[in-house]
Amino acid sequence: MRAPTVAPATDLAPRIYSREIGDFDVPKGREEEWRFAPIRKLSSFFEPENWGSVGISGEHDATVEYVEISDPRLSQSWMPTDRPSAIARAQATHAVLVTIAKESVHSSPIVVNLKNAGENNYLHVEVHAGPFSKSQVVLIHDTTGNVSGSMLSILGDQAELTMLSVIDADTAVMQHVHWFTEVGRDANFLGLSITLGGGVIRTVPTLTYRAPGGKGQILGAFLLTGDQFQEHRMLVDHTQPHCVSNVIYKGALSGEGAHSVWIGDVLVRREAVGIETYELNRNLLLTDGPRADSVPNLELETGDVLSAGHASATGRFDDEQLFYLQSRGIPESVARQLVVRGFFVDVLSKIDDPDLSGSLMRRIESKLGIIDHE
Amino acid sequence: MSRLTITDLHASVITEDGDTPILRGVSLVVESGTTNAIMGPNGSGKSTLAYVIAGHPKYTVTSGSIDLDGQDVLAMSVDERARAGLFLAMQYPVEIPGVSVSNFLRTSITALKGEAPKLRTWTKDMKEAMADLQMDPGFATRNVNEGFSGGEKKRHEILQLGLMQPKIAVLDETDSGLDVDALKIVSEGVNRFKESSDAGLLLITHYTRILRYIKPDVVHVFVDGRIVATGGPELADVLESDGYETYTAAARA
């Protein structure tokens, strides 16, 4: 058996990169990376099962394929970093592969509707943006069924990729999704992670760079109601000089038992000189009761950076804002709508497709009870 | 012709440690076409009066009444009061992240008028109103009050005054934080509004400076939560030279 790659010790980077399930212990809940997660609920994600693989439904672009997991075009170098992702990679039989040809320019978004095989599913998606290509990929996750797996976005040199991942699952659903992005030389990545529902959702985005000059942005908008749980645990791993990272996560919570966790780990390695990094998480509590944990971590192994900053804040719906708007004749429901739209605008305005951003906004508003229709 | 009648108004601020009485029997009438100044020392309750008229949820009215042309203002929600014709230019306007000035103004005008303004005339009206106050057209796309300087916030309040055309307007320390040039621009904005409409003004201020530009018909001295003296414009000059000392001493006695 191949020995697992053991990374040099830092507090933030994964300790193990491996495709061997046995290289990862079953999480007990005391480990730093698992301390917020509902371990017991997720237990079936920690042992290999014979689940089906997530496929695609409906019409799709020729760039989108459903392939055998052994397809040699799938990334050979990417390694899982925890037990669920190692299990999903080992057990999945198929993968969804989106290949954006070198130098191709796609003016309209490539929409991929993911289709679950059954009640429990392994997910493996790869988006390969060829050098100098320009494209937008929209991944709509299925609303029913538990899912465990990974999405990879791999950008060639100077590729421009916008990738939108929308999870709006039923309350009974659990999803555990890694999202690994590797940015090529002078490439430009914009990832949008929109999570509007699900019982237990845990996303683990990782952003890293293969060569200097890359730019990566990850913008997240998430919404929790009732007693839903969401954890967004991200790692920006600056391994290359002169790259830029920008992370913004905005969460709105309502409901007695809603609990969100945002972990923003940014690691700037010794060789990553001249980088710029910024990360922000803001949470808006719309009612009494919900809990929002927010932990930014910045670890600098070099002092030679252009800028490095982070911010995190959780606040109540601001009565002063409502008062100001209402004092201008605006009814309370419209005022709430304006404030919530304003809260999410820096994320949702980045979605190029106005129909899509509009429908996401309406879904957010109807879930928050601001408007009573979809 | 409109009339705002405030009668023996008592109000408290709601805090975590209980309610603290601030207004202790305010009686006041503001009629169309008149400018009424309220002058008083820091902490005397001037902003509280303004907020209570507008319906801020932080305050509770313990007794007294506010009436606008026969309608019970205290029974109305904040937005109903605005639609009834009341306006408050705030001492500390609130920032609203992610909401642009133009979207905000348009939403407000739509709510006040009951229908959306015609896009073409609306854009033109807004541009002109901004130019009158020497506001850069770029303000329209900025977020409401976000990163505005003190003076820019006040211009934005007066911009709204002109566009919303209320019947009765309360201006809470619109002069504070303005240098002389900005004070002139803002005062001209208020005077243009006065001339173009028949509105009644309640001008709250700490200093007499603004009254050189906006001429009051009546001056009220406000101390310790109530009006302690009322007079003509000459009363402002007395306050300018003597300060509030005689009134505050009397209130303490």
Ligand SMILES: Nc1ncnc2c1ncn2[C@@H]1O[C@H](COP(=O)(O)OP(=O)(O)OP(=O)(O)O)[C@@H](O)[C@H]1O
């Ligand atoms: N939220 C609050 N909690 C406690 N006390 C408050 C609160 N708001 C106002 N007050 C108190 O009420 C009193 C009146 O305040 P108000 O702001 O109305 O005064 P003002 O006359 O407008 O003062 P200024 O000239 O400084 O604007 C002050 O003593 C103030 O400390």
Ligand SMILES: [Mg+2]
């Ligand atoms: Mg005040």
